[in-house]
Amino acid sequence: MGVFPEQRVSVITVGVRDLAGMIRFYTDVLGFEDRGVKGEVAFFNAGGMVIGLWDETKLAADAGVADDRKGAFKGFALAFNARSTDEVDEIFSRLGRAGAQISKPPHKTYWGGYSGYFTDPEGNAWEVAHNPFWPIDEAGRVAVPLAKEQ
């Protein structure tokens, strides 16, 4: 057994510079409901796990790590797996109408899926993908099959 008693992740907390602006994007554009402490931190339910938005300097201090990485791309990406290619297109249409930055329009990918990327106001990368090899259950839970099952 590894360190964790169950193989799961509960929260992804994104360090932000403009908390109010980031909360507006995640609520008004992406449609998440803010359940955090207003003005301090935002928490969004995200299908059994949680997305948090919190001041980047406070997050670094809380985590006991140095906040020494400057620039836009933080070296991670979030993804929303859609149920069809049509759903991917619909999401990008909505993103376009919402004025979101689309860094890569949806396209057929080399791995057999269909995907595009947008960035949130601070350059964090979000992929919206249809992956025909990864089943999504009714509740929206995605599961990666074993490579040999693909």
Next chain:
Amino acid sequence: MGVFPEQRVSVITVGVRDLAGMIRFYTDVLGFEDRGVKGEVAFFNAGGMVIGLWDETKLAADAGVADDRKGAFKGFALAFNARSTDEVDEIFSRLGRAGAQISKPPHKTYWGGYSGYFTDPEGNAWEVAHNPFWPIDEAGRVAVPLAKEQ
């Protein structure tokens, strides 16, 4: 309705510099099972969502964003919500035995929980927390109650 038809996140992909070393940590230490394409990318089932490890430069290129942020802390944190303070302590004992870097030992937090942090080999922050205000169901899914319900 926001951009997404369902309020969830499917994948967090962490950009990495030493893929093999990072996969060893996530499999041998954390206990995730690698379901990705060996040597190319790692995917770990994580309770209805997925953690991915992928070369940071390729991730940036794939996302269509500039890879211009240098340093250790990437401005985000993952969290594992444990079911008790004892479970938090047990996890940190295992982390210690595994030689993981503990950036903040477990302690009572200002928000009424119990939490500590460790970092993976590239400085990405993982929190292990017991949050008595966030229920966890049998399947390990965490849900944030409305602030007024807390």
